[in-house]
Amino acid sequence: MSSSTKQQLVDVLRVKDETMHAAREYLRGEGFTEILPVILSPITDPLHHDTFDGTVSFYGSPYQLTKSMILHKQIALRTLPRIYSVSPNVRMEPAERASLGRYLAEFVQLDLEVRDALRDEIIAVGEGLLVYVLTAIVEHCSAELARLGRELAIPETPFERITFQDAEERFGKGFDDALSESLSAPAWVIDFPRMVREFYDREDPQRAGVLLDMDLVYPEGYGEALSGGEREHTLQRVVRRLEQDAVDKERFSQYLGFVAEGLPASAGFGIGIERLTRFVCGLENVEQSRLFPKVPGRIGAI
Secondary structure, three states, rough: OOHHHHHHHHHHHHHHHHHHHHHHHHHHHHEEOOOOOOOOOOOOOOOOOOOOOOOEEOOOOOEEEEEHHHHHHHHOOOOOOOEEEEEEEEOOOOOOOOHOOOOOEEEEEEEEEOOOOOOHHHHHHHHHHHHHHHHHHHOOOOHHHHOOOOOOOOOOOOOOEEEEHHHHHOOOOOHHHEEEOOOOOOEEEEEEEEHHOOOOEEOOOOOEEEEEEEEEOOOOOEEEEEEEEEEOEEEEEHHHHHOOOOOHHHHHHHHEEEEEEEEEEOEEEEEEEEHHHHHHHHOOOHHHHHOOOOOOOOOOOO
């Protein structure tokens, strides 16, 4: 490793450390309680895109490596009203995604959820969190940013909102990159069609087929920042969505047991720490954002 490469890595890791410190500080001030992450479970996010199976034998029973803590977050809200977790995720995605520069097979999400919240409240949390973190980095990591050649602008709130339909009409299918490259500040994509998201995302009672979801998109071509929305929480609607998506209900029998007992209405999101670090530091590839990166399709990493 050259001295310049080592210095860049040191600067990036210091920025990421400040990112996590500021994020925790902000969330604690907003009344959130941190819970420890789940690494292995018989249930995890089914996702709506291809990933390789991450099942391992847990004392003879098939358990999965966590892809996201979405289902556990909902269950946790039976105990606490506002929670977050710094959650390691394993998503072994197709090798061709590595070339896009924003995918890791092992990454960390700051995953949060709020009981009885609507989408607008969670959008406000996301905006407040990002502004707080960026402000802290500008204040405390000026030397690191200077060496990285990165100037950060603190975005004004509220961020722009763009419907999924409008984004697709303007930029075509798979619009994330083109939309991101067109932006000079973060923006929300809202109102996703039901068929592109998971069974737990809440369908708008007034608009069939439209989900009360949102993604935050970074400017300058850095792509998706976070994903979230309101959640389905009643047994009838969850089962209906599983059936519509042709998902095997038996896979989620334990989760359905909690739903039958009663889950609170909620909303939340997960924000990728490595992607946030990449954006803040102006990195070409997300693998530059951490030690020991695991890249889709690449074996041999420790």
